[in-house]
Amino acid sequence: MEVKAILVAGGHGSRLHPFTTYVQKTMLPLHERPVIDYALGTLRRAGVRDITIISNQFIGQISRHVGQGLPGERIHYVIEEEPLGVAHALRLAKPYNENTRLIVYFSDNITTLELKETVDEFSKSSEPPGCVLLAREEKHPEAFGVGVLDEQNRLVDIVEKPADPPSNLAIGGIYLYDERFWPFLEEVEEKKGTDFSISDINRMYVQNGEARLISIGAETWVDCGTPDSLLQASIMAKEGKLNPNPYRN
Numbered sequence: 001m002e003v004k005a006i007l008v009a010g011g012h013g014s015r016l017h018p019f020t021t022y023v024q025k026t027m028l029p030l031h032e033r034p035v036i037d038y039a040l041g042t043l044r045r046a047g048v049r050d051i052t053i054i055s056n057q058f059i060g061q062i063s064r065h066v067g068q069g070l071p072g073e074r075i076h077y078v079i080e081e082e083p084l085g086v087a088h089a090l091r092l093a094k095p096y097n098e099n100t101r102l103i104v105y106f107s108d109n110i111t112t113l114e115l116k117e118t119v120d121e122f123s124k125s126s127e128p129p130g131c132v133l134l135a136r137e138e139k140h141p142e143a144f145g146v147g148v149l150d151e152q153n154r155l156v157d158i159v160e161k162p163a164d165p166p167s168n169l170a171i172g173g174i175y176l177y178d179e180r181f182w183p184f185l186e187e188v189e190e191k192k193g194t195d196f197s198i199s200d201i202n203r204m205y206v207q208n209g210e211a212r213l214i215s216i217g218a219e220t221w222v223d224c225g226t227p228d229s230l231l232q233a234s235i236m237a238k239e240g241k242l243n244p245n246p247y248r249n
Contacts, residue, residue, distance in 0.1 A: 001179065003119050004050040004100045005043045006093045009036065009062065009107040010080040015226045024058035026107045027065065028230060030244075031237035035224050036062060037244040038110045038237070044070070044246035046115035047123075048103060052076040052093040056083070070246060087189050087196040094182060101129075102177045104198070109173030110233050110242055112220040118176060128178040130210030133202055135171045136221045144170035145199035147213070155206055155213050160199040169215070171202065173223065 009026045016025055026036035043051060049072055055062055059079050069075040076096045080089050090104070101122050103115070113134065122129050133155075135147060147169035148157035158171055181201065188200040205211040222233040222242075236242050 001101050001123060001125075002050065003046075003048060003103060003123050003176070004097050005048045005052070005103040005105055006090065006097060007036075007039060007043070007051055007053045007105050007107050008086070008089060009053055009055040009059075010089050011056065011083060016230070022058075024055060024061045025225075026055075027058070027061050028224075030110070030224070030230070030234050030242065033237070033244045034065065035110065035230075035233075036066070036107055038233075038242055039105055039107045040066070041244045041246055042111060042113075042115060043103065043105065044073075045243075045248045046103075046119040048119065050074045050076075050096070052078060052096045054078045054080055054089050054093055056080055085194060085196060086198055087185060090185065098182065099179060101179055102181055104175045104177065104181075106173045108224040110222045110224055111174065111216065112241060112243070113214070113216050114248070115176075116248065118214070122176055122178070125178075128180055128210075130178055130208070130212065131202065131205040132176040132212045132214060133171050134174045134221070135169050135213055135215045137168050137215075138170040139168065141165045141168050141170040144172040145197070145202065147171050155211060158199045158203050158206060160197045171199070171213075173221075175202065177201070177205075 027034045059077055063077050078092045118132055142165055145158045145160050146162055146165045147155050148166045150156045184201050184204050189196055222229055224230045224233050
């Protein structure tokens with residue numbers, strides 16, 4: 001089964017004002033390339049060829065840059081006219097991504113982790129493979145979904161943005177889901193309405209024993225949502241630690 005990707009590039013980027021008043025946040029520079037090139041590079045090197053990009057009123061800036069994509073790719077653009085939450089944004093992308101396995105990628109997360117092996121495994125699995133969650137150790141994980149571990153260090157739950165984190169394991173930004181993603185999303189929305197968090201979907205997989213955790217180091221994952229982290233990522237890009245290129249070396 002093909003693995004497609006939803007690249008979520010919406011929101012106002014308020015932590016990056018005043019730049020995001022007139023520039024889409026994924027078009028801000030990381031050294032010599034815009035943020036979105038690094039996210040797209042990760043997806044492309046993983047073999048993903050069908051990508052839906054969700055963005056706000058500045059989506060034209062992205063579409064002019066990315067265009068129709070590379071030969072053999074299918075790029076779909078979806079405009080989020082109002083910021084009505086993650087569930088609403090994802091549902092806008094549903095027509096292009098039904099009955100498939102998915103990477104849901106929040107575009108300001110830049111990683112050095114290569115996903116090719118995981119995507120191939122997902123694609124070839126004869127049974128629904130559950131979900132894969134990327135995690136990293138954070139000094140201050142309060143802004144993320146935080147993993148709850150048992151005595152054997154197994155993931156047993158996820159708590160969204162806790163004031164008192166149960167661990168320093170931040171889970172957020174890049175997820176792989178099997179074909180049950182949309183039914184799970186609808187089920188969570190019916191229960192929680194506007195309180196929806198993508199951690200609620202992750203929790204369903206965790207409670208079913210169908211979530212796999214990939215823990216990566218802090219230096220291999222940067223959330224580019226603040227000026228300081230954007231600067232950190234730019235330095236990493238200049239040093240060659242981040243790869244925006246679509247093909248594996």
